[in-house]
Amino acid sequence: MDPRRVAEDKLDGLVEQYRAMLRGEAPPLTLYVHVPFCQDRCLYCGCNVVIAPQDKVSEPYVEVLEKEIALHTKELGRRRRVSQLHLGGGTPTYLSPAQLERLVGWLTNEFEFQPEAEISIEVDPVVTTEEHVRTLRRIGFNRISMGVQDLCPRVQEAVKRVQPVQFTHDFYSLCRDVGFESVNMDLIYGLPYQTVERFGETVEQIVRWGPDRVAVVVPDRPGLPGHRHPRDERGAAVVVRAGRGCRDHPDIDLVSRRSSCPLTNRV
Numbered sequence: 001m002d003p004r005r006v007a008e009d010k011l012d013g014l015v016e017q018y019r020a021m022l023r024g025e026a027p028p029l030t031l032y033v034h035v036p037f038c039q040d041r042c043l044y045c046g047c048n049v050v051i052a053p054q055d056k057v058s059e060p061y062v063e064v065l066e067k068e069i070a071l072h073t074k075e076l077g078r079r080r081r082v083s084q085l086h087l088g089g090g091t092p093t094y095l096s097p098a099q100l101e102r103l104v105g106w107l108t109n110e111f112e113f114q115p116e117a118e119i120s121i122e123v124d125p126v127v128t129t130e131e132h133v134r135t136l137r138r139i140g141f142n143r144i145s146m147g148v149q150d151l152c153p154r155v156q157e158a159v160k161r162v163q164p165v166q167f168t169h170d171f172y173s174l175c176r177d178v179g180f181e182s183v184n185m186d187l188i189y190g191l192p193y194q195t196v197e198r199f200g201e202t203v204e205q206i207v208r209w210g211p212d213r214v215a216v217v218v219p220d221r222p223g224l225p226g227h228r229h230p231r232d233e234r235g236a237a238v239v240v241r242a243g244r245g246c247r248d249h250p251d252i253d254l255v256s257r258r259s260s261c262p263l264t265n266r267v
C-alpha cells in the first residue's frame with residue numbers, strides 16, 4: 001500500500017479520535033494557547049521558537065488563533081466550562097496588550113470561565129511593559145509566571161539574558177501592585193559560571209521577595225560551554241526530580257527537563 005495513503009488514513013483516524021474526545025462529556029476544560037514567537041533567542045533555549053519582527057507576524061497569528069478557537073467551539077459546542085487557561089510560549093507578551101485583550105475576549109465569549117478559574121501567563125520581564133501587566137490583570141489574569149534564571153550579572157551576560165536585580169524586583173512589585181494573587185519565578189541551574197554558592201544567593205534573594213512559587217529548572221541536556229551539572233557538597237551529581245521541593249525551601253519546585261523550553265519565560 002502507498003505509504004502516503006497509510007499516513008493519511010492514520011491522520012484521518014487521529015482527527016476523528018480528537019473530535020470524539022472534544023465532543024465527549026467531560027469535566028471543565030483546561031485551555032492552553034501557545035505563542036511561539038520571541039524577539040531574541042536566549043543562548044540556552046531548546047524550544048522550537050520563531051524569532052521574528054513583532055509587527056510582521058503577531059497580527060496574522062492572532063487572526064489564525066481566532067479561527068482556531070472557532071474550529072474548536074464548532075466541535076465542542078459554545079460555552080463549555082473552563083477551569084484553567086494558560087498562555088505560554090515562546091513569549092506570550094510578544095503580542096501587544098490590545099491583541100491579548102482581543103484573544104481573551106474571544107475565549108471568554110466562546111467559553112464559560114468558572115469564577116475560580118486560574119488564568120495564567122508566562123512573561124519575559126524584559127519585553128513585558130507596564131501596560132501589558134495592567135491589561136493582563138484587568139482582563140482577568142490572576143497568575144503570572146516570570147522568567148528570572150539567575151540574578152548574577154556574569155551568568156546573565158553569558159546566556160544573553162541581561163535582567164538587572166532592581167529591574168526584576170521592580171517588575172515583581174508591579175505585578176503585586178496591580179493585584180496578581182499568584183506570582184511564580186523561574187530559575188535555571190546549569191548555566192555557565194554558576195556555582196552552588198552563587199546560585200544559592202540568587203535563591204535566597206528571590207525567596208526574600210516572597211513569590212508564591214519558585215521553580216528551578218535543571219536542564220538535562222546542556223548545550224552551552226561551561227555548563228555545570230548540579231553537584232552536592234561531596235561533588236556527586238545531583239539528581240533532581242520534577243515536583244520535589246528542596247530541603248531548606250519546600251515551596252521551591254525543582255524541575256528537571258530534557259528538551260523542552262528551559263523556562264517559560266526565557267527559561
Ligand code: SF4
Pocket residue numbers: 037038040041042044045046047049089090091124261262263264265266267
Ligand atoms: S528560552 Fe523562552 S524566551 Fe528565550 S528564546 Fe527560548 S522560548 Fe524565547
